[in-house]
Amino acid sequence: MKYIEEFRNPEKQRKIVELIIESAKFINFKITLMEVCGTHTITIGKYGIRKLMPKNIHLVSGPGCPVCVTPVDYIDIAIELSKRNDVIVTTFGDLMRVPGSFSTLEKEKANGGKIVVLYSPFDALNIAKKYPDKNIIFLSVGFETTTPSIAQTIKFAKRERIKNFYILVGNKLIPPILEFLLKKKEININGFICPGHVSVIIGTEAYKFIPEKYKIPCVISGFEPLDILYSIYLLLKCIIENKIVVINEYKRAVKDKGNTKAKEMIYEIFDVCDSEWRGIGIVPKSGLKLKEEFLDFDVLKKFKVEVKRKIKNNKCLCGEILKGTKLPFDCPLFGKKCTPENPVGPCMVSSEGTCSAYFKYERK
């Protein structure tokens, strides 16, 4: 597999780890580096990168899994919609097992709910054409990586006058949540490992405010172990040399301005709005809503759905884990009541959730 295997070379990995250990000796305080991408979380777990770090270098996971931060209400609404006879709910597979208040999409499908898992949002349009008497609803979640594809799908649906296609909007933005964490100051972050594929769309420029305003270095990283290790080394180098900047390690995919065509596509269809992040709360200007001229595609304008929120499970620490202030091991439910087979919190549901990755790769 070209441009994948080269970045997994074990001998090179070992050598960069040595460089990291040497660099860490020049730093006499605890360094916390946060990654904000579920795929990075998996690479760090799978390749045992956390365990290879010197004692003063801590790697923590932030809110980088869009499935994990999707609010309970969103799932509840999707479930309610799937019970209607005139509806087919379509979704990325990642959302199927996320717990709502009383059920999951997976359980509802088993009980006869009309739910179809898709690889691409575009596939929903084919279903819409095939079933003209049904309303096809796509569960529109994802960060900047995914949103342009959904936006393009909506644009196409409008052009083709597909009248039975709707979305339930839950899309979120990465830079505002990073700023939210920095403003809250609940965790002292010394560097960000920025998400590679979000950055493909938004570019290196989107993170400039972090070094400028908050004096914290950022490295945009690819997804292979060499990428992550090299990014950690670059962050340590920034800290040692006091060069607080944004560095692009993933140059093979990320440009300074990102993919401008894809970025424009997002804002042709969507406007920025405040948004709820599961376990964290309302984050200003961190979400998207359909622009007025595309409101015909908003399922909540088509159907009135009311859901009652269940009282929060107070023992679940997903909210704290998403902010990096607690580790999965700190949660009393982790590995006991909450496992990948029987997840209580969203971080255990998605394979890219922090708790799920810790359960699979890092249990003590």
Add this chain to the structure above:
Amino acid sequence: MCLAIPMKVESVKGDFAVVSIGKIKKNVNISLLKNVKKGEYLIVHAGFAIEKLDEKEAKKTLEFLKEII
């Protein structure tokens, strides 16, 4: 969820391209990119190509890694 992989363009037709990795072939939407050509590598996510993979930059990063370690 932001998983995306580099796949090689086999053929282009309008807004779509057939791309491959190993023995897997897929038809993906390329409307978020400009001037996609056969032989190029695309970064594919959820049925859409979201960027071209810059082979020169990939080689540069590998070269740079060689230098420092």
